[in-house]
Amino acid sequence: MSVTIHEVLDQLRASALDERDKGDSFERLMQGYFRIDQQWAQQFSDVWLWSEWPGREGKPDTGIDLVAKERDTGELTAIQCKFYAPDTYIQKSHIDSFFTASGKTGFTRRIVVSTSDHWSKNAEDALTDQQVSTQRLDVSFLTDSTIDWDEFSWRTPSVLPTHGPKTLRPHQTAALEAAATLFDEPCLAVIGRSLKVDQPPLFRRVQGLFEDRNQIAHKGLANLRNESKLRDEVHAATEAVGWLRRE
Numbered sequence: 001m002s003v004t005i006h007e008v009l010d011q012l013r014a015s016a017l018d019e020r021d022k023g024d025s026f027e028r029l030m031q032g033y034f035r036i037d038q039q040w041a042q043q044f045s046d047v048w049l050w051s052e053w054p055g056r057e058g059k060p061d062t063g064i065d066l067v068a069k070e071r072d073t074g075e076l077t078a079i080q081c082k083f084y085a086p087d088t089y090i091q092k093s094h095i096d097s098f099f100t101a102s103g104k105t106g107f108t109r110r111i112v113v114s115t116s117d118h119w120s121k122n123a124e125d126a127l128t129d130q131q132v133s134t135q136r137l138d139v140s141f142l143t144d145s146t147i148d149w150d151e152f153s154w155r156t157p158s159v160l161p162t163h164g165p166k167t168l169r170p171h172q173t174a175a176l177e178a179a180a181t182l183f184d185e186p187c188l189a190v191i192g193r194s195l196k197v198d199q200p201p202l203f204r205r206v207q208g209l210f211e212d213r214n215q216i217a218h219k220g221l222a223n224l225r226n227e228s229k230l231r232d233e234v235h236a237a238t239e240a241v242g243w244l245r246r247e
Contacts, residue, residue: 003149005142009115011154012083026083027065028157030113034068034079036160037145043201045071047079063098068111072200075109078102078132082114086139090114092122103132109201110134113141133202133239135232195240205236 012029016022027049034040034047046069050056053067055076066079080098082090095112102110110132117138127134151161196203 003152005139005147005149008149008152008154009083009139015154023081023083025154025157026115027081029160030079030081031066032157032160033142033145033147034066036162037147038162039145040068043071043204044068044077062101063095064101067107070109070201076107077109077111077201078107079111079113082112082116084114084116086116087118088116089118089120090116090123091120092126095123095126099126099130107132111137113137115139128238133199135205135236137232202236202239205232206240 012022012025016025031047031049034044040047048054048067050061050064050067055067063080064078065081068077068079069075070077078098078101080095082094084090098110098112110130112134114136115138117140119136127136146162148161153159195206
């Protein structure tokens, strides 16, 4: 029987020496995930632990756990990793220091990874109307990854074997092409700016919304595997509308 990411995380909860050890191991796991998973490896050329990031310049850890470099633009993404029990409610106070630190040092994107999908209203509200785009990831993203969890070991948490590369199905390819045709090309023609060029990560999230829209239209909402991913894509669409309104 295949090992799931939930079982992998349960192993960490049972074997960690203390909270610090548990958090450090989870950060190394996520560093490996962002480096190796097919989706993220296409976006990021480098992913560092905060303590290893060349641009840290001696600054202490005040909430940023990982720093990733965009492959296309060289821009920096700040990542916070929250290893909580699945039923924990994330409060605004849990992410305040991360928002403060990532808002001061030239980051153009934020990602919050959490093992709980429960967010308080104040924490949810804090994600909106931010100058720096903020994306939420939960365990379902790890479930859907190309990582082969059967071969994973906590002795080497940043070494993640993968399944064969996933390829797009015909309907997925069509959805991505539709996103470019229906959203990006008219923007370029009408306002002279391209979301695909200006903000490639945000454009890719909007593309995913087109793919999920097609899946819902053909199979219904009940067949959507990853509702958290859909919520993130809706947030992306809202951010894209904000980009459209900018002069």
